[in-house]
Amino acid sequence: MRTLAVRLDSLGDVLVTGPAIRALAAGSASLTLLCGPRGRAAAELLPGVDDLLCWRSPWIDPEPDAVDPGDVRALIADLAGRRFDRAVVFTSFHQSPLPTALVCRMAGIPWVGAISEDYPGSLLDVRHRVGDDLPEPERALSLAAACGASLPGSDDGRLAVRPGAVPPTELGEDYVVLHPGTSVPARAWPAAGYRRTAERLEDDGHRVVVTGAPQEQELTAYVAGRSGACDLGGRTDLAGLAGVLAGARAVVVGNTGPAHLAAAVGTPIVSLFAPTVPRTRWAPYGVPLVVLGDQDAPCRDTRATRCPVPGHPCLASVTPDDVVAAVATLSGPALRRPA
Structure with a gap:
């Protein structure tokens, strides 16, 4: 066949x-x-x-x-x-x-x-x-x-990547990833929220890594700021990004492709989810998950690519405190203490 x-x-x-x-x-x-x-x-x-x-x-x-x-x-x-x-x-x-x-x-x-x-x-x-x-x-x-096809009994049905397809990272394992970019603007949490979250996580003793595509380097540099976060914007291909995500204790990301990549490598996710598409269908699948964002906002199910509501209330209502608390829920306390 x-x-x-x-x-x-x-x-x-x-x-x-x-x-x-x-x-x-x-x-x-x-x-x-x-x-x-x-x-x-x-x-x-x-x-x-x-x-x-x-x-x-x-x-x-x-x-x-x-x-x-x-x-x-x-x-x-x-x-x-x-x-x-x-x-x-x-x-x-x-x-x-x-x-x-x-x-x-x-x-x-x-x-x-x-x-x-x-x-x-x-x-x-x-x-x-x-x-x-x-x-x-x-x-x-x-x-x-x-169509007559089924998974083998040993397959748990989660998202996955090929064994050996993801290169190991040299970052160790004690870090949290912030991925601020999205494929469409309507799904983006304000960059200032990511920047403040990076600062808060570093203050709490977490090591922070910021990731993004080559066209998002200005955004990742802003989010990393002076917090001490490691800025990897534009420095990985998709397989390399998968390696970074696989080593993280948690990933903070919007409703965009790298959220599903994080799920495919089994990493817990804080999902900043704009309800322009249904959470039931499109939330990251098969991993520990905290979803943030107003799922009943006026933009719900519009499939809008740019926010149709002034002030972007579905995600602007999420605070850095909300995100830091969600990271703690998924990953526990930081493994290193602030200097």
Whole structure:
């Protein structure tokens, strides 16, 4: 059985699909994952993936290019040449799998499964339906199950990365990570809150590490400030970030991809969660967790990328004291005392 699994959006989306991909891989001679460029670095970390294809989808990417017929034809030809026996298309609740299913049919893939509320005609062999209140990893696993796949008994169903994929860190283990950046502004806790939290944690005897992408270096430098925090902004790739997160006693992070990466390496999380998407679906999965933020704020379920409410009340209401207390709940007291 040669299986094509498809997840075409961002790194967090790819990570939460990991357990379902492992289930499909368990019943396949080989599994190829078709991902988008925003999710590729995460896809490279997943267990169960034998081969990786990357393609930017104009019906999934949040900043899509115009549809290029030649590009679509090239993808169809590539898939056709690989002679897959089945394809399973994973999407979020607001995305349609049907354009991708059509591509799979045109590539001659004889069996296709997906979650779809829309009538699929002859595009799907399994049209799975599921309620809206499942965490995303369980939603994806339910599709795998509908397609006849299940996890081995030894697999706990949590997010995971491949053994050996994450390099060891030289930071030791006695530190707390603050990751202030987010993929969209509406999910960001004010930078001043992170800076004050870094100061408070250092005062309490914690060692603080601030992480971020290359484009977030100004933000991470501001958060680290003069607190003594270690600023790693722009200094790790995704695998290196996973190593840093894996060694931490706790991670403070918004609803963004690195939150799911922290869950994949088993680190407790203080989640600064803006309710623009449902917490039930998108909170970090399978690890000790404290969620902060007003989940009934006016922005609830809007999927807004920029805050539609003056003052950003869902997260501005969270104080550094709240975050420090949550870190203490998850990690206990600092292992070193202030000088």
